[in-house]
Amino acid sequence: MEDLTKEFVAESREGLERMEVCLTELEQRHGDSELVGEIFRVVHTIKGTTGFLGFARLQTLAHAGESLLAALRDGRVQVTSELISGLLELRDGLQAIVEIIETRGSEGERRSDDDRELIAWMKELETGIAGRGAHSTPAAQSRDVGQSVPAHVAGAAENGVAKTSGTAEPDRTLRIEVEELDRMMNLVGDLVLTRNRMLQCQPGDSTYPEQVRRLNTVTAELRESVMRARMQPVGHIFAKFPRMVRDLAQRCGRKVRIEFEGQDTALDKSLLEAVRDPLTHAVRNAIDHGIEPEAERVRAGKPIEGVVRLKAYQQNGSVVIEVSDDGAGIATERVLGKAIERGLVTTEAAAMMTEREALQLIFIPGFSTAKEVTSVSGRGVGMDVVRAKVEEAGGRVEIESKAGKGTTLRLRVPLTLAIIPALVVECARQSFALPQAQLEELVYVPASEAASKIERMGSAELYPLRDRLLPLVRLGHVLQIEGSIPATRDLYIAVLEPEGRRFGLVVDGLRAPEEIVVKPLPTGLKDIEVYSGATVLSNGALAMILDTAAVAERGGFRAEAAEERNAEATRGSAGAEHEQTMIELESAMALYEGAQQQGDAFVRIAVPLSAVERIATVPLSDVEYAGTKPVLQYSGEVIPLEDEGDLLHELKGTVNAAATVLICRTGEGRRVGVTVRQVMDVCAGEFLPVDAAVCASPLARIKNRVTMVRNGFASALEGMT
Amino acid sequence: MSADPRPIQQKNEDTVQLCSVKADGGMYGVEASAVREVLGHALPQRVPLAPAHIAGVLTYRGDVLEAVSLRNVLGLQPAREDRVLVLEDSAGERFGLMVDSVGGIVTAPESARESNPATLEARCGAIFNGVYRREEGLMVRLNMEMLRPAELARSAVFSSSMQAEGR
Numbered sequence: 051m052e053d054l055t056k057e058f059v060a061e062s063r064e065g066l067e068r069m070e071v072c073l074t075e076l077e078q079r080h081g082d083s084e085l086v087g088e089i090f091r092v093v094h095t096i097k098g099t100t101g102f103l104g105f106a107r108l109q110t111l112a113h114a115g116e117s118l119l120a121a122l123r124d125g126r127v128q129v130t131s132e133l134i135s136g137l138l139e140l141r142d143g144l145q146a147i148v149e150i151i152e153t154r155g156s157e158g159e160r161r162s163d164d165d166r167e168l169i170a171w172m173k174e175l176e177t178g179i180a181g182r183g184a185h186s187t188p189a190a191q192s193r194d195v196g197q198s199v200p201a202h203v204a205g206a207a208e209n210g211v212a213k214t215s216g217t218a219e220p221d222r223t224l225r226i227e228v229e230e231l232d233r234m235m236n237l238v239g240d241l242v243l244t245r246n247r248m249l250q251c252q253p254g255d256s257t258y259p260e261q262v263r264r265l266n267t268v269t270a271e272l273r274e275s276v277m278r279a280r281m282q283p284v285g286h287i288f289a290k291f292p293r294m295v296r297d298l299a300q301r302c303g304r305k306v307r308i309e310f311e312g313q314d315t316a317l318d319k320s321l322l323e324a325v326r327d328p329l330t331h332a333v334r335n336a337i338d339h340g341i342e343p344e345a346e347r348v349r350a351g352k353p354i355e356g357v358v359r360l361k362a363y364q365q366n367g368s369v370v371i372e373v374s375d376d377g378a379g380i381a382t383e384r385v386l387g388k389a390i391e392r393g394l395v396t397t398e399a400a401a402m403m404t405e406r407e408a409l410q411l412i413f414i415p416g417f418s419t420a421k422e423v424t425s426v427s428g429r430g431v432g433m434d435v436v437r438a439k440v441e442e443a444g445g446r447v448e449i450e451s452k453a454g455k456g457t458t459l460r461l462r463v464p465l466t467l468a469i470i471p472a473l474v475v476e477c478a479r480q481s482f483a484l485p486q487a488q489l490e491e492l493v494y495v496p497a498s499e500a501a502s503k504i505e506r507m508g509s510a511e512l513y514p515l516r517d518r519l520l521p522l523v524r525l526g527h528v529l530q531i532e533g534s535i536p537a538t539r540d541l542y543i544a545v546l547e548p549e550g551r552r553f554g555l556v557v558d559g560l561r562a563p564e565e566i567v568v569k570p571l572p573t574g575l576k577d578i579e580v581y582s583g584a585t586v587l588s589n590g591a592l593a594m595i596l597d598t599a600a601v602a603e604r605g606g607f608r609a610e611a612a613e614e615r616n617a618e619a620t621r622g623s624a625g626a627e628h629e630q631t632m633i634e635l636e637s638a639m640a641l642y643e644g645a646q647q648q649g650d651a652f653v654r655i656a657v658p659l660s661a662v663e664r665i666a667t668v669p670l671s672d673v674e675y676a677g678t679k680p681v682l683q684y685s686g687e688v689i690p691l692e693d694e695g696d697l698l699h700e701l702k703g704t705v706n707a708a709a710t711v712l713i714c715r716t717g718e719g720r721r722v723g724v725t726v727r728q729v730m731d732v733c734a735g736e737f738l739p740v741d742a743a744v745c746a747s748p749l750a751r752i753k754n755r756v757t758m759v760r761n762g763f764a765s766a767l768e769g770m771t
Numbered sequence: 772m773s774a775d776p777r778p779i780q781q782k783n784e785d786t787v788q789l790c791s792v793k794a795d796g797g798m799y800g801v802e803a804s805a806v807r808e809v810l811g812h813a814l815p816q817r818v819p820l821a822p823a824h825i826a827g828v829l830t831y832r833g834d835v836l837e838a839v840s841l842r843n844v845l846g847l848q849p850a851r852e853d854r855v856l857v858l859e860d861s862a863g864e865r866f867g868l869m870v871d872s873v874g875g876i877v878t879a880p881e882s883a884r885e886s887n888p889a890t891l892e893a894r895c896g897a898i899f900n901g902v903y904r905r906e907e908g909l910m911v912r913l914n915m916e917m918l919r920p921a922e923l924a925r926s927a928v929f930s931s932s933m934q935a936e937g938r
Binding site for chain 1: 815816817818819820821822825828829830833834835836837864866920921923924
């Protein structure tokens with residue numbers, strides 16, 4: 051395409067975007083002559099330039115629009131809702147042609163009937179004989195849906211992913227002030243000068259340190275300058291929402307007003323593009339699912355007109371964009387009901403969830419609370435996509451909702467994408483970068499504790515972190531680079547929570563955190579999936595940036611197991627195992643060695659896994675006595691220790707002086723600690739019918755051996771089925 | 772004229788400038804026009820889970836490039852290759868080619884090129900683009916476009932070797 055045409059396309063796009071904003075504003079403020087002037091100028095400029103470039107079709111359409119706008123400007127025509135619809139339609143028509151020009155370089159011939167119809171409409175509006183029904187608003191809308199005005203809202207809903215008119219393709223041009231560019235050029239000049247002087251430096255030159263310092267400041271300034279040039283106000287993406295809200299509200303039969311705050315908040319250009327789709331989706335959701343129909347609003351004592359508020363602000367090095375509505379809010383019971391129905395959580399897990407946790411369920415892939423598929427809300431594409439997209443850009447999504455009051459969705463994204471703080475970790479003597487944004491905390495496990503603290507359940511490894519069992523993923527396993535690293539060495543666990551799946555990534559070592567420059571991966575390496583980019587570290591070495599969600603995936607995580615918490619942590623870990631070793635939870639047993647001797651081995655006893663909350667290693671000094679009974683303080687609660695066979699006494703003499711305690715929940719819901727010699731395994735078991743006369747406790751067949759099941763916990767198991 | 776295929780100043784359109792490289796004793800030629808730069812002692816960073824023909828990644832002018840190991844692609848004994856040719860394909864995409872050593876630029880007349888022998892195994896057939904006889908021995912002309920990482924990943928010939936070595 052010629053440069054001139056390219057420039058025309060960019061200019062027209064910008065103008066048409068402005069026109070859209072002005073039109074929706076004009077609908078609110080009928081008499082604003084400045085707005086009319088602005089709209090007139092846009093159409094006029096397009097008409098003028100096209101005549102010059104020779105796009106006849108575009109010129110004819112723009113001409114029709116211009117004469118209608120001239121009438122409006124001169125007060126011969128009044129602003130009506132229909133006029134606005136007509137002008138928006140004109141805008142879309144112009145945009146469609148501009149887009150054809152952009153992709154093909156010429157305006158094309160097809161759909162000229164569209165133009166003729168549009169032009170006729172403009173004439174009708176101008177002469178004031180409109181409103182005879184031929185082009186009333188509903189008709190205009192059926193045009194929208196039926197015909198192919200580019201990527202319109204209806205079309206976007208069909209695609210599932212949010213796209214709106216004129217922004218289907220991310221904008222690839224950026225406007226920059228000449229002054230800023232001059233500043234950059236000066237800095238580059240400085241950089242070259244500094245380099246020249248450094249090249250001339252002799253070994254041991256006394257000015258060398260000074261040159262290095264100079265280089266440092268120039269680089270930093272240049273970087274900042276380039277970053278600044280990439281920053282754009284979020285208002286740029288807000289601009290298209292008024293139109294979208296207008297169209298959607300009309301289609302859903304609701305009255306909705308959109309309000310903005312903090313449009314000037316600046317965000318890196320690439321991030322702005324990254325949040326565009328999620329934000330569109332969020333606004334669409336707010337109107338379709340959030341704001342109630344008019345009758346319902348009246349019943350709830352709310353104003354008929356619903357409000358969707360978009361608010362942007364900076365907070366600790368990140369930009370927060372909030373989408374809030376004053377609609378019905380999200381009913382947690384319905385969320386839970388749906389999640390259970392879809393098999394995303396178990397009934398028990400659902401019963402124990404807090405409201406906050408339940409809300410998080412809407413982010414699980416395959417979840418959608420819409421009672422039916424409407425043309426506005428997507429088909430099966432839901433909040434999980436919003437979250438995935440935002441996390442891809444290094445951000446996070448939070449949701450808050452009060453039933454009856456409304457919902458707030460918060461997108462939190464870093465200021466810039468190009469440079470992010472990261473933690474450099476080591477594995478098999480190679481460095482990898484972990485984005486700090488996804489890092490929750492770091493845990494150091496000294497070599498002496500590595501063996502005893504990390505619990506095994508089948509093939510899954512778990513680490514007790516405060517009141518939860520944290521499933522572990524070893525980076526070396528995932529990357530298949532684990533060499534001959536001795537088992538006895540210090541370990542570090544990076545606690546990560548990508549897409550709501552909390553897990554610990556086990557690495558060999560940590561290096562200092564660094565601000566890294568993210569570089570895109572070469573094409574051939576994108577298929578590996580565990581890397582999101584590459585970077586050059588301060589020591590000059592290249593390091594791959596880990597995509598934590600993909601690492602979790604490779605580590606054997608399954609989405610369903612992810613959201614289960616607290617008491618479910620044990621089960622979550624079962625989900626972390628590979629499919630073939632999946633244990634039927636209903637009959638899963640934790641097998642341990644008791645205190646008593648049985649032949650030459652210790653007696654084996656089982657506890658239903660569902661009753662086990664945590665496997666803890668407790669130093670004997672932490673065991674306190676209430677009278678003669680041993681007790682343990684556990685998450686703010688005093689729990690009794692069942693010490694069969696006086697194991698605590700026996701352990702007193704040992705080197706570690708620590709006991710392994712199974713913290714269990716009894717059938718009545720109380721917590722008790724059971725001291726055990728050693729947890730042997732977690733495996734499937736089958737309950738056997740028992741005659742009370744033979745044995746007081748229930749029996750199960752585990753690994754083909756009859757094993758005693760500890761009394762008191764079986765009811766927890768029965769409650770499950 | 773003589774049968775000596777060595778550079779004879781002929782008409783420009785009939786000659787091609789090749790950059791000669793060595794891998795495991797064999798001599799190969801890469802179109803000099805595609806070579807952006809020769810880096811010495813550049814050790815690419817290994818990438819776990821990457822396909823076997825990718826020796827690693829390296830940075831060049833701010834971009835991260837894949838480095839293809841010529842020895843691996845040709846199925847030769849793996850050994851330390853410490854020269855990297857930075858190549859640029861017709862689409863402007865760059866990648867590194869790891870070789871044992873880099874010789875000079877050879878001007879080869881098109882007429883002296885002999886086509887691939889019919890007995891050549893399929894593995895090399897796609898990559899070799901004829902051969903020149905020279906005093907020091909044969910110089911095989913490499914088809915640069917077929918060495919691009921994306922191309923290597925696509926061609927089924929290498930996926931089998933990848934699986935064997937990637938495990």
